[in-house]
Amino acid sequence: MFKAIAKGLSITFKHMLPGHSTxxxxxxxxxxxxxxxxxxxxxxxxxxxxxxxxxxxCPTVCPAKCITVESAENxxxxxxxKVYKIDMLRCxxxxxxxxxxxxxxxxxxxxxxxxxxxxxxxxxxxxxxxK
Amino acid sequence: xxxxxxxxxxVTVSKTATIYDAAKEVxxxxxxxxxxxxxxxxGACRFCLxxxxxxxxxLIPACTTPVSEGxxxxxxxxxxxxxxxxxxxxxxxxxxxxxxxxxxxxxxDLQDLAYEFGSISNRFEGVKFDLPTDEINPLIERNMNRxxxxxxxxxxxxxxxxYGSYSFINRxxxxxxxxxxxxxxxxxxxGQCVSLCPxxxxxxxxxxxxxxxxxxxxxxxxxxxxxxxxxxxxxVLDNKIETIRFNDxxxxxxxxxxxxxxxxxxxxxxxxxxxxxxxxxxxxLVEVEWDEALQVAAEGLSNAQNGQGVxxxxxxxxxxxxxxxxxxxxxxxxxxxxxxxxxxxxxxxxEGLNETLGVKASTGTFPQLESCDVILAIRSDFWETHPxxxxxxxxxxxxxxxxxxxxxDKRGKxxxxxxxxxxxxxxGYELSILNAMSKVLLDEGLAQVDGLQNLDAFKAALxxxxxxxxxxxxxxxxxxxxxxxxxxxxxxxxxxxxAYGLPxxxxxxxxxxxxxxxxxxxxxxxxxxxxxxxCGEKANSQGAIDLGVLPAGNGLGAQQMxxxxxxxxxxxxxxxxxxxxxxxxxxxxxxxxMDKVGxxxxxxxxxxxxxxxxxxxxxxxxxxxxxxxxxxxERRIQRVRQGIKSPGEAKTDGAIISxxxxxxxxxxxxxxxxxxxxxxxxxVPAYAEFNYHEIGSQGVVWGGETxxxxxxxxxxxxxEQPASADYHLVTGSALYHSGTVSVHASGPLAxxxxxxxxxxxxxxxxxxxxxxDLLKVAGNGVEIQLKAKVDxxxxxxxxxxxxxxxxxxxxxxxxxxxxxxxSVSK
Numbered sequence: 001m002f003k004a005i006a007k008g009l010s011i012t013f014k015h016m017l018p019g020h021s022t023x024x025x026x027x028x029x030x031x032x033x034x035x036x037x038x039x040x041x042x043x044x045x046x047x048x049x050x051x052x053x054x055x056x057x058c059p060t061v062c063p064a065k066c067i068t069v070e071s072a073e074n075x076x077x078x079x080x081x082k083v084y085k086i087d088m089l090r091c092x093x094x095x096x097x098x099x100x101x102x103x104x105x106x107x108x109x110x111x112x113x114x115x116x117x118x119x120x121x122x123x124x125x126x127x128x129x130x131k
Numbered sequence: 132x133x134x135x136x137x138x139x140x141x142v143t144v145s146k147t148a149t150i151y152d153a154a155k156e157v158x159x160x161x162x163x164x165x166x167x168x169x170x171x172x173x174g175a176c177r178f179c180l181x182x183x184x185x186x187x188x189x190l191i192p193a194c195t196t197p198v199s200e201g202x203x204x205x206x207x208x209x210x211x212x213x214x215x216x217x218x219x220x221x222x223x224x225x226x227x228x229x230x231x232x233x234x235x236x237x238x239x240d241l242q243d244l245a246y247e248f249g250s251i252s253n254r255f256e257g258v259k260f261d262l263p264t265d266e267i268n269p270l271i272e273r274n275m276n277r278x279x280x281x282x283x284x285x286x287x288x289x290x291x292x293x294y295g296s297y298s299f300i301n302r303x304x305x306x307x308x309x310x311x312x313x314x315x316x317x318x319x320x321x322g323q324c325v326s327l328c329p330x331x332x333x334x335x336x337x338x339x340x341x342x343x344x345x346x347x348x349x350x351x352x353x354x355x356x357x358x359x360x361x362x363x364x365x366x367v368l369d370n371k372i373e374t375i376r377f378n379d380x381x382x383x384x385x386x387x388x389x390x391x392x393x394x395x396x397x398x399x400x401x402x403x404x405x406x407x408x409x410x411x412x413x414x415x416l417v418e419v420e421w422d423e424a425l426q427v428a429a430e431g432l433s434n435a436q437n438g439q440g441v442x443x444x445x446x447x448x449x450x451x452x453x454x455x456x457x458x459x460x461x462x463x464x465x466x467x468x469x470x471x472x473x474x475x476x477x478x479x480x481x482e483g484l485n486e487t488l489g490v491k492a493s494t495g496t497f498p499q500l501e502s503c504d505v506i507l508a509i510r511s512d513f514w515e516t517h518p519x520x521x522x523x524x525x526x527x528x529x530x531x532x533x534x535x536x537x538x539x540d541k542r543g544k545x546x547x548x549x550x551x552x553x554x555x556x557x558x559g560y561e562l563s564i565l566n567a568m569s570k571v572l573l574d575e576g577l578a579q580v581d582g583l584q585n586l587d588a589f590k591a592a593l594x595x596x597x598x599x600x601x602x603x604x605x606x607x608x609x610x611x612x613x614x615x616x617x618x619x620x621x622x623x624x625x626x627x628x629x630a631y632g633l634p635x636x637x638x639x640x641x642x643x644x645x646x647x648x649x650x651x652x653x654x655x656x657x658x659x660x661x662x663x664x665x666c667g668e669k670a671n672s673q674g675a676i677d678l679g680v681l682p683a684g685n686g687l688g689a690q691q692m693x694x695x696x697x698x699x700x701x702x703x704x705x706x707x708x709x710x711x712x713x714x715x716x717x718x719x720x721x722x723x724x725m726d727k728v729g730x731x732x733x734x735x736x737x738x739x740x741x742x743x744x745x746x747x748x749x750x751x752x753x754x755x756x757x758x759x760x761x762x763x764x765e766r767r768i769q770r771v772r773q774g775i776k777s778p779g780e781a782k783t784d785g786a787i788i789s790x791x792x793x794x795x796x797x798x799x800x801x802x803x804x805x806x807x808x809x810x811x812x813x814x815v816p817a818y819a820e821f822n823y824h825e826i827g828s829q830g831v832v833w834g835g836e837t838x839x840x841x842x843x844x845x846x847x848x849x850x851e852q853p854a855s856a857d858y859h860l861v862t863g864s865a866l867y868h869s870g871t872v873s874v875h876a877s878g879p880l881a882x883x884x885x886x887x888x889x890x891x892x893x894x895x896x897x898x899x900x901x902x903x904d905l906l907k908v909a910g911n912g913v914e915i916q917l918k919a920k921v922d923x924x925x926x927x928x929x930x931x932x933x934x935x936x937x938x939x940x941x942x943x944x945x946x947x948x949x950x951x952x953x954s955v956s957k
Contacts, residue, residue: 055231056343071340077264079232079340102231 033110038093040111041086043129044104049074050130051105054081058097058106066090067097084126088114135202150193150204151179161206162215162247164240164329165281166194169385170290175282177218178244181206190214212248219250224257225304227276235331238344241279242330257304267315269881270336270394271325275307278332284308284324291387292323293525293548308332319544319866320882321518322393326377326386337394337878338374342366349376350774351828353761354392355448355754356869358667359384359497359519360763360830361392365755365774372396372755372774381828383497383767389518391869394878398753399775401875404736405750406779416738416748421780421790428747429794431730432464435703438729442468442692442701445680446708447477447669448872450759450771452807453785454671454678455814457707460788463797467686468701471675472633472709477667478688480631481676483643483848484665488656489841491676495626495662496765496836501527502660505622507536507615509561509629509646511543511553515866516630517666517764521545524628534622536615538564540861541931542924554612556605558861558929559853559949562638564612565645566593566850567601569652571616578620578652584844589648592847619653624660627653632668633714633870634862634934637949641848648845656840666764669870670754674762677815677833689715690947696724703730707784708751710739710871713937716947734787737875740937750781757783758804760826766838768821769830856952858894858928860910862945865933874935886939888917888932890955891925900957908932910953913943930955 014020024031033039044051054071066089072082098106116122133146137154144153149172154161164176172195180190184203190211193204205211222241230236265273285297285308296318300309310316324333347366354363362382366374375393379386408424409416419427435441441464445457461469470478481491488494500506500523514521521544527533528548535551540558545551556564570593572578580586602609619625627650631639643665650656650663667673675681682688687695693711695701697720704724711721725731725744733745742748756777762768777783782790785807789800801807805823812819817833825831853859867883868874888906890898900906906919908930917932917939925931930953932941945951 053232054340055236056346057231060343060345073340 033112037110037112038095038108040088040109040114041097041124041129042107042109042131043084043126044107045130049080050084050126051103052081052084053103053105054079055102057100057102061096061100063094063096064090064092081126084129086124086129088122088124089119133198133200135198135200135204137204138206144198146198148198150181150183150191150196150198150202153198154193154204154206159206161193162244163194164244164279165283167283167287167327168379170283170286173282173286175280176222178215180211180214180218182208182211216248216250219245219248220253220255222279223250223253224255225259226279227259229277233277233331234334234339234343235328236343239331240329262307265315266336268317268320270320270390270878271316271322272334272336272339273316274332274334277330278308279330280306280308281329282308283327283329284333287323287327288318290529291522291525292319292321293522293544294318297324320390320394321388322390323387325393326388335374335394337397341373342368347373347376350772351378351381352755352772352774353670353763353769354388355670356391356395356873357517358669358672358764359517360670360761360765360767360769361388361519362769362828363388363392363396365396367774370775372399382769383763383765383830384519387519387522390867390879390882391873392519395869395873395876396755397877398736398872398875399755401737403738403875404778404781405738405748406781407750408780409748411746416743416745421782424747424749425790425794428732428749428791431746432703432705432732432791433795435730436464436466438702440468440701441466441703441705442687442696443470443705444689444692444707444709444711445469445471445675447472447667447672447675448708448754449671449675449784450757450761450804451671451674451678451768451811451818452759452804453783453788454675454680455807455811456785456788456792457680458678459797459799460792460795461683463792463795467683468692469680469686470682470689470692471680472669472672472689477631477672477676478681479636479639480629480643480665480667483640483846484647486846487644487647487651487842487844488663489844490834490838492673492766492834492838493662493664493666493764494656494838494840495660495664496767496832497523499624499660499662499836500524500626500664502531503527503533503622503624503626504531505534505536505618505625507538507619507625507627508545509538509565509627509642510635511537511539511541511545512635512863513628513630514544516632516668516864516869518866520628520664520666524548534618536618541926541929544866552611552615554607554615555926556607557853558859559637560605560850562642562645562848562850563596563601563605564607565642565649566596566848567598567612568616568619569593569645569649570596571598571613572620572649572652575617577617579654580652582843583651584842585847586845589845589847592849619649624658625653625655626662626664627655628664628666630666630668632864633716634864634945636716636947638851641850644846644848648848651843651845656843657837659837662837664764668864670763671761673764673766674760677762677817678811679814693721693724696728699727701728703732704728705732705734706741706745707734710735710741710937712740712744713871714934714942716942716945718940718942734784736872739871749787750779751787752777752781752783756781757785759785760804760808760823762833765832766834767830767832768818768826770826851949853950854948854952856954858930858953858955859950860888860908860930860932860944860953861950862932862934862941865935868933868935871935871937874937886917886932886936886941887920888930889920889922889925890930891927892921892923893927894925894930895919895921898955898957904957907956908944908953910944910951911946915940915944917941
């Protein structure tokens with residue numbers, strides 16, 4: 001019995017030794033997020049425009065109804081999103097939009113520091129999402 | 132009837148049905164791409180392959196195979212699915228994968244089938260096409276890379292529209308659908324191909340990239356243009372009509388529409404719509420609040436009524452309910468001077484009918500027209516004024532071998548239909564030809580004279596109109612005329628068509644009576660399947676007649692009101708949904724009336740030429756912004772539904788009329804359209820049998836499918852001699868426009884942006900005129916300038932000008948005559 005207790009506590013004490021802590025000193029130290037982490041969205045740029053073709057699948061699938069798209073025709077006759085907005089206050093980061101995208105124009109980054117002071121700042125326009 | 136078994140289910144269908152029809156009957160869905168309800172079977176896509184026990188060894192296309200007794204059909208089996216999946220793979224070999232940017236995505240038949248069959252890979256390899264998009268016209272875009280060669284566009288354009296824009300060209304893998312010489316689409320832009328394309332190969336350009344199908348709210352309403360009463364399904368997104376959706380499930384039009392119905396909706400969203408009431412202050416129209424405008428109008432009207440009286444002039448695009456309120460308002464004001472739509476046109480027609488048949492409406496319904504054996508169309512303009520009825524005539528000819536006879540002063544779409552016989556007369560002589568046909572029937576003993584009143588007097592009056600005399604006068608071949616009359620009398624089911632409108636006001640009553648006389652002699656009125664179709668120009672012309680928006684007692688008609696106002700004998704005019712200055716015959720007279728009248732109120736969508744002269748202008752709502760009922764030219768009462776909200780503070784005509792009546796001390800109010808409709812029934816017995824809420828998707832027809840005449844009275848009418856000159860001008864309706872509202876709609880405007888005068892090649896050569904040259908047309912002491920349009924339609928000496936464009940000033944020249952004697956110079 002004592003043997004078992006000692007074994008268990010040894011694990012506990014081992015964690016107290018320097019270099020074995022799971023806590024990181026945020027914000028001076030930051031963790032690397034997993035590849036499949038669902039953070040802030042990003043619109044993927046192509047050569048001279050966004051990859052997005054304004055097919056309206058993401059606003060359709062979005063359960064929180066936080067995506068606004070308005071399509072238009074550019075000078076080459078292509079369909080493009082004149083407006084692309086995500087309201088991060090409503091977004092639930094489910095990632096359905098990324099899954100629905102037929103042209104892989106939308107992805108989710110590992111950015112999770114999304115706090116802000118004003119409501120307007122949570123509205124991510126096309127320009128902000130393209131960064 | 133034939134009995135067969137489909138997937139173990141017993142079904143009995145007519146012997147003309149196909150396996151596909153039979154399966155549909157018992158609720159079995161066979162996948163199809165090239166099949167369309169209103170087109171002949173074609174069998175292009177091979178999706179509908181099924182197994183038939185009696186025809187073992189191969190698969191049978193369900194959509195082209197007629198049923199036979201005892202057939203045992205299997206619609207799904209492993210083998211069938213495998214074959215269908217292969218068909219899908221063949222189709223996808225060269226189909227571009229641009230669903231995300233294709234406007235059809237979401238309602239695409241090919242997309243749905245690919246999803247159903249789970250097609251994700253392809254065993255075959257082929258080159259995707261990179262054909263240029265056909266964008267040379269402003270309304271219809273064709274992207275042949277997406278085409279699946281089902282041939283629906285080719286067939287609808289030929290079978291239904293009778294235009295024949297498209298054909299298959301090239302062979303094998305290179306096959307594609309093209310227009311003549313592959314020059315791109317330039318047609319009448321009815322958009323039937325757009326609605327029938329199962330994929331995104333043919334799309335409406337005004338709707339390009341505007342929305343996806345699933346975002347759009349659909350509202351079934353009735354088109355606000357002509358009297359055909361087509362169902363239009365408004366595609367609404369964010370309080371704006373973005374498109375007109377294809378809908379062949381409901382309505383009288385079977386999904387058919389013309390350019391006005393499909394592309395003419397844009398005026399509803401127009402920026403120049405009136406949004407606030409205007410009142411004239413110090414000579415300027417200024418925006419005011421509703422209450423003030425109503426107060427000014429009410430005071431002005433009641434002052435005028437205490438003086439020399441008020442005249443009320445309405446358009447025929449109000450709903451029945453609004454007409455009812457308008458009649459109430461006239462009573463409140465105490466005036467008898469109430470009339471609609473120029474007064475002299477559709478009213479004249481209905482009076483002519485009333486004298487002969489005792490009814491004031493068409494006696495048949497449009498679906499019956501399709502099974503007629505002989506159809507007599509008076510004037511070739513019927514296709515232009517009521518294009519979708521024209522399509523029914525086309526179907527009657529192609530499906531049922533009907534004989535079409537057109538009495539016309541010019542060629543047109545109708546005269547080009549297969550086997551159409553044209554009695555080409557000098558302009559203004561239609562009446563003589565109808566009389567001559569009546570005489571032929573009487574002289575040859577073909578007429579059905581039982582129970583006809585005034586027969587002897589009528590015979591005597593016709594003595595002048597021998598076919599030979601008339602032939603000499605009009606230039607029509609006498610034998611052709613006689614033969615046409617015989618055909619009309621000999622047919623079991625026959626129809627006479629006559630369309631009416633503001634540009635055809637001359638002798639309207641007489642012409643209607645002559646047509647009704649001929650119909651009586653040919654036994655048409657009251658016979659099942661036959662009909663005399665006298666069709667009003669506007670959406671609710673028939674409703675206005677039914678409800679009696681007409682002068683009461685000694686009241687003045689429209690023209691008399693305007694004359695009286697011009698002479699200073701009327702103190703106020705209240706003009707609703709009309710622009711008389713732009714569209715009524717004799718502009719000088721109308722302008723004088725508007726200038727001289729002490730007080731005028733205009734209620735319209737736009738600041739029209741008439742509204743600019745008014746003292747008070749009320750902003751009204753369009754057909755898409757109101758609820759109510761329209762009665763179409765075949766007596767069908769249909770529901771109009773609100774799709775969007777009115778812009779700014781604009782209100783429906785009904786709301787404005789009620790508010791004005793309230794200001795004038797009438798406290799009568801209704802809880803809604805249903806209550807008013809019930810009230811209409813008390814005044815108009817024919818409407819009493821219907822309940823507003825029970826008017827279904829097909830509408831209800833008052834008086835039954837075949838309206839029985841209440842009297843059979845022959846009325847002798849004689850033709851006026853039209854003026855004689857080197858050049859004659861006739862006015863009329865163009866296919867692309869209807870009234871003056873469509874000149875605010877971008878779709879029709881894109882095709883016909885301005886007024887023109889049309890002349891034949893012979894005249895053009897004699898005058899040395901080319902297409903697009905400016906021509907001076909002078910007549911009635913007025914000269915106007917119009918652009919020339921040269922084509923093959925018109926005989927020598929005849930000019931045609933459409934009346935829709937007020938700024939062209941055509942009605943300065945045209946004063947209601949059948950033909951205007953003009954001189955033409957470059």
